[in-house]
Amino acid sequence: MYDKVKNRLPYPVLDKLKAVRNYGRSVYLFRKDKQRFLKNFSRKNTVEEEQLKARLLFYSHSVEKGLSRENLRYGFGKTVVPELYDLVKIYHSQEYNPYNVVYLNALSVLNQYINLHQARGYDIESLIDTEEFITTYLSYDFKIGGMNEVRCETVNEKKIKNFKELALGRSSVRDYQESAVDVKKINEAIEIATKSPSVCNRQSTRVRVIRNQSVIEQALRIQGGFNGYSCPPCLLLITTDTRYFIDVTERNQVYVDGGLFAMSLLYALEYEGLAACALNTMFDPKKEAATRQLLAVSEAENFIMYMTVGNFKKEYKVPKSHRLSVDEITTYI
Ligand SMILES: Cc1cc2nc3c(=O)[nH]c(=O)nc-3n(C[C@H](O)[C@H](O)[C@H](O)COP(=O)(O)O)c2cc1C
Structure with missing residues (x-):
């Protein structure tokens, strides 16, 4: 008809x-x-198992970041530590799987937080009842969460790794040497990332390489997720251009293609021997407008993410950021 x-x-x-x-x-x-x-989405006060796990992961990561700070502040986490402990109590009271790795990760992170402060004799009882935590929730001392200390021996050591070693060895690094990054390496990394697949080869991703320290400081002040770290020598902004999409069914493809490009770029930076950390561009309207103006980002462009980039220090700390196993995330049909 x-x-x-x-x-x-x-x-x-x-x-x-x-x-x-x-x-x-x-x-x-x-x-x-x-x-x-x-x-x-996971709302505050949720008791649904997966939503609760999302919040456990979010707050565990926040404490892990604090534990891996170069300039660690004893007593950090005044809101996130009580919040994480409350989530542990809720998970426990709902009688969800006590061997679930997300839950164990949260216990492990809190345990490291307590150990670190107790070793210093720093009082954290106003944030967490340590005796209650240890006797009620911590049946044994597992070390899946917390921070790792890493050594970077030579700049070129990453280039000789195979892909598995490179991917499994990559971590988000937030502390860098003060020295400027070699823009040739950045360009080479971008070139590698251009080989990322995109829907019908539309290639909508754009990269801004920001090296002006004052602009980086302003951008990160607006972004808000990098507070407490020194200003990185370089900041990348990844966007995608909506004008390269031709149908409304592609509305989310702007983020899929941008995300694929960004992941390639992270690996490529690692390969080039540059330390990097993705930073979200989840802006409220005010932050979005300020960022668009600061970096001349047109309304046609979608923010995908920032990346801080710098030269590796010889020794640095990173959050462990424990990963789910293949079994936990895979279904065979
Ligand atoms: C899109 C995106 C946004 C992120 N935003 C931030 C951020 O704002 N601040 C931050 O410190 N880390 C941020 N990260 C880094 C994650 O915390 C990190 O990738 C995650 O914990 C896994 O750790 P790993 O990268 O060391 O394996 C972001 C990562 C991604 C992919």
């Missing part, structure tokens, strides 16, 4: 009808995205 009508209509009318249909589809699809997210 649709085809019969379609064949009889003049092209301008058909185009108009298609535009109306596409508009309807776009409203539906965006509404569906919104509903799915709002219905399922």
Whole structure:
């Protein structure tokens, strides 16, 4: 029926009808995205198992970051440590799997936090009841969470690694040497990342290489997720250009293609012997407007992420950031 009508209509009318249909589809699809997210994301006070795990991971990571700070502040985590401990109590009271690795990771991180402060004789009882934690929740001392101390012997040691070694050896590094980064290495890393696949080879990703220290400071002040670290010598901004997409069903592809490019770039930076850390660009409207103005990012561009980049120090600390196993994330159909 649709085809019969379609064949009889003049092209301008058909185009108009298609535009109306596409508009309807776009409203539906965006509404569906919104509903799915709002219905399922992990809210405060949730007791749903997966949502609770998301919050355990979020707060565990925050404490891990504090533990791996070069300039560690004893007593850090005044809000996140009590928050993490509350989540542990909720998980326990719901009688979820006590051997789940996300839960064990949270216990392990809190245990390291306690050990570190007790070794210093620093009182943290206002943040966590240490005796209650150890007797009720910590059945044994496992060390899956916390921080790792890493040595970087030579600049070129990464270049001789095979892909598995490079990927498994990469970590987000937030402390760098003060020295400037070699822009040739950055360009080579970007060149490697251009080989990332993109939908129909659309290649919508764009990179800004920011080396002006004052601009980096302003950008990171707006971003807010890098507080307490020294200003990195280089900051990259990854965006994708919406003008390279041709249908509303591609609405999320702007982030998929940008994400794929960003991951290639992270590996490529590691390969080039440069330390890096992805930083979110999850801006509220005010931060977004300020960033667009600061870095001349047009409204057509989508923020994918920032990356801080610098030269590796000889010794540095990183959060362990424990990963789920293949079994935990894979289903065979
Ligand atoms: C899109 C994205 C945004 C991120 N944002 C931040 C951030 O704002 N601040 C930060 O310190 N780390 C940030 N990270 C780094 C993650 O914390 C880190 O990748 C994660 O904990 C895993 O650790 P690893 O990269 O060392 O393996 C971000 C990572 C990604 C992929």
